[in-house]
Amino acid sequence: MKIEVRFTPAMIESNSDVRERTAVVIDTLRATSTIVAALMAGAREVIPVATAADAAAVAHRLGTERTLLCGERASLRIEGFDLGNSPAEYTSEVVGGKTLVLTTTNGTQALLKAQHARRVLCGALLNARAVAEEIVAGGEDDVVLICAGTYGRFSFEDTLAAGAIVEAVAEFATSSVALDDGARASVVLFDRERHDLRSALARGDHGAALAELGFAHDLDFCARLDIESAPVPALIGSTIRLAEVRESR
Amino acid sequence: MKIEVRFTPAMIESNSDVRERTAVVIDTLRATSTIVAALMAGAREVIPVATAADAAAVAHRLGTERTLLCGERASLRIEGFDLGNSPAEYTSEVVGGKTLVLTTTNGTQALLKAQHARRVLCGALLNARAVAEEIVAGGEDDVVLICAGTYGRFSFEDTLAAGAIVEAVAEFATSSVALDDGARASVVLFDRERHDLRSALARGDHGAALAELGFAHDLDFCARLDIESAPVPALIGSTIRLAEVRESR
Numbered sequence: 218m219k220i221e222v223r224f225t226p227a228m229i230e231s232n233s234d235v236r237e238r239t240a241v242v243i244d245t246l247r248a249t250s251t252i253v254a255a256l257m258a259g260a261r262e263v264i265p266v267a268t269a270a271d272a273a274a275v276a277h278r279l280g281t282e283r284t285l286l287c288g289e290r291a292s293l294r295i296e297g298f299d300l301g302n303s304p305a306e307y308t309s310e311v312v313g314g315k316t317l318v319l320t321t322t323n324g325t326q327a328l329l330k331a332q333h334a335r336r337v338l339c340g341a342l343l344n345a346r347a348v349a350e351e352i353v354a355g356g357e358d359d360v361v362l363i364c365a366g367t368y369g370r371f372s373f374e375d376t377l378a379a380g381a382i383v384e385a386v387a388e389f390a391t392s393s394v395a396l397d398d399g400a401r402a403s404v405v406l407f408d409r410e411r412h413d414l415r416s417a418l419a420r421g422d423h424g425a426a427l428a429e430l431g432f433a434h435d436l437d438f439c440a441r442l443d444i445e446s447a448p449v450p451a452l453i454g455s456t457i458r459l460a461e462v463r464e465s466r
Numbered sequence: 467m468k469i470e471v472r473f474t475p476a477m478i479e480s481n482s483d484v485r486e487r488t489a490v491v492i493d494t495l496r497a498t499s500t501i502v503a504a505l506m507a508g509a510r511e512v513i514p515v516a517t518a519a520d521a522a523a524v525a526h527r528l529g530t531e532r533t534l535l536c537g538e539r540a541s542l543r544i545e546g547f548d549l550g551n552s553p554a555e556y557t558s559e560v561v562g563g564k565t566l567v568l569t570t571t572n573g574t575q576a577l578l579k580a581q582h583a584r585r586v587l588c589g590a591l592l593n594a595r596a597v598a599e600e601i602v603a604g605g606e607d608d609v610v611l612i613c614a615g616t617y618g619r620f621s622f623e624d625t626l627a628a629g630a631i632v633e634a635v636a637e638f639a640t641s642s643v644a645l646d647d648g649a650r651a652s653v654v655l656f657d658r659e660r661h662d663l664r665s666a667l668a669r670g671d672h673g674a675a676l677a678e679l680g681f682a683h684d685l686d687f688c689a690r691l692d693i694e695s696a697p698v699p700a701l702i703g704s705t706i707r708l709a710e711v712r713e714s715r
Binding site: 222223224225227228230367369370371372373376397398399401402405406409420421422423 | 477479616619620648654655670
């Protein structure tokens with residue numbers, strides 16, 4: 218199997234880059250970490266949408282009772298929305314049983330680029346090994362990891378999660394695993410930072426900006442590698458739920 | 467001063483990403499290594515152009531006597547051209563005193579993205595410290611290193627040269643140097659591979675492909691770090707010549 222890592226969504230040039238493959242979307246700070254937190258806390262599903270207006274329209278159509286409107290712009294909760302993009306907000310009391318309509322700056326773009334893949338999973342440091350297990354259990358398709366990046370730029374923390382996933386896939390896979398340059402670089406960077414991922418996140422451009430905005434506790438949360446019973450969110454149709462393969466075992 | 471590294475030309479989104487800065491274009495395999503080799507061998511200048519047809523037109527206008535038509539597509543010399551993109555071809559016997567009209571697949575695109583910078587330099591492993599000296603001697607502008615990449619993808623070998631340059635700038639600069647995520651990652655990757663750059667180039671996707679095409683000797687050439695009297699090519703107007711600052715010292 219082949220594993221490629223693209224450092225920004227724009228590095229997916231066409232649908233043929235993902236077709237017949239498993240795509241893993243990574244936005245360590247914070248969209249995919251938040252989605253992991255939401256499903257762990259018992260949210261029914263997450264519906265990712267591109268714009269705040271779309272989010273409000275979708276939430277309206279679904280009815281307010283079982284739906285929460287979630288998302289950020291410039292890292293802050295969108296005005297009038299129920300929740301921002303801080304995983305700390307996604308507790309079972311708040312999101313349990315709910316449908317979450319989520320719009321974020323970078324993560325949404327990456328999900329859009331991934332949508333024509335055979336399978337689309339959401340990865341983060343929190344669930345790196347679980348994502349790798351899911352990839353292998355799902356038949357060892359070729360894999361492309363799509364880092365959300367930050368405003369079109371390379372993002373250190375996404376690459377660390379990519380490296381953690383690539384390393385675990387190489388460990389679990391029964392077939393031989395061929396890495397592209399991006400995957401090789403991700404593994405080197407992860408290996409260099411694995412012993413203090415919290416510091417690595419704080420040194421990164423986006424992590425430093427989040428800490429300044431008062432979200433240092435999100436770095437604590439998102440820097441944890443392979444938390445217990447980490448869910449693997451999967452985009453199925455237009456909705457993110459728990460991935461099917463591991464669920465059905 | 468700030469130093470940023472962009473892993474592909476497409477990661478330069480607008481001219482404001484380079485304006486008022488020094489841009490360093492890096493195409494380790496092989497365009498910027500070839501340009502370094504050409505100027506070392508006494509070529510008068512290199513004129514980079516986008517297409518093979520443009521190259522032929524420019525060379526025709528300049529007259530055949532002092533001009534050579536150079537470039538590759540799919541790594542091979544363009545039919546009817548005098549030289550390909552292998553630095554081994556650029557000997558003083560062949561290129562001394564000549565104007566070289568050069569078109570390459572990835573390097574040209576990166577030069578186009580850089581052209582609105584205050585200064586545009588050409589970097590490679592061969593001249594990494596010389597480029598860093600030139601940046602510092604030129605006034606310690608903010609710097610953006612633009613990796614040519616390979617067909618829009620991240621390229622390991624460009625990142626190694628970027629890391630070597632960033633590390634040397636940080637060493638030489640008198641002002642404090644702030645790295646972005648891309649620059650930080652480049653330094654880590656360079657540091658990991660510095661003791662055997664030849665192997666690192668051979669492991670990279672593009673290096674492996676070149677070796678299969680019979681260009682393993684180009685990997686030997688381009689993997690050398692900081693060769694003696696390495697020139698710093700600079701794009702001035704539409705022409706690449708020796709950079710002015712160090713020349714005038």
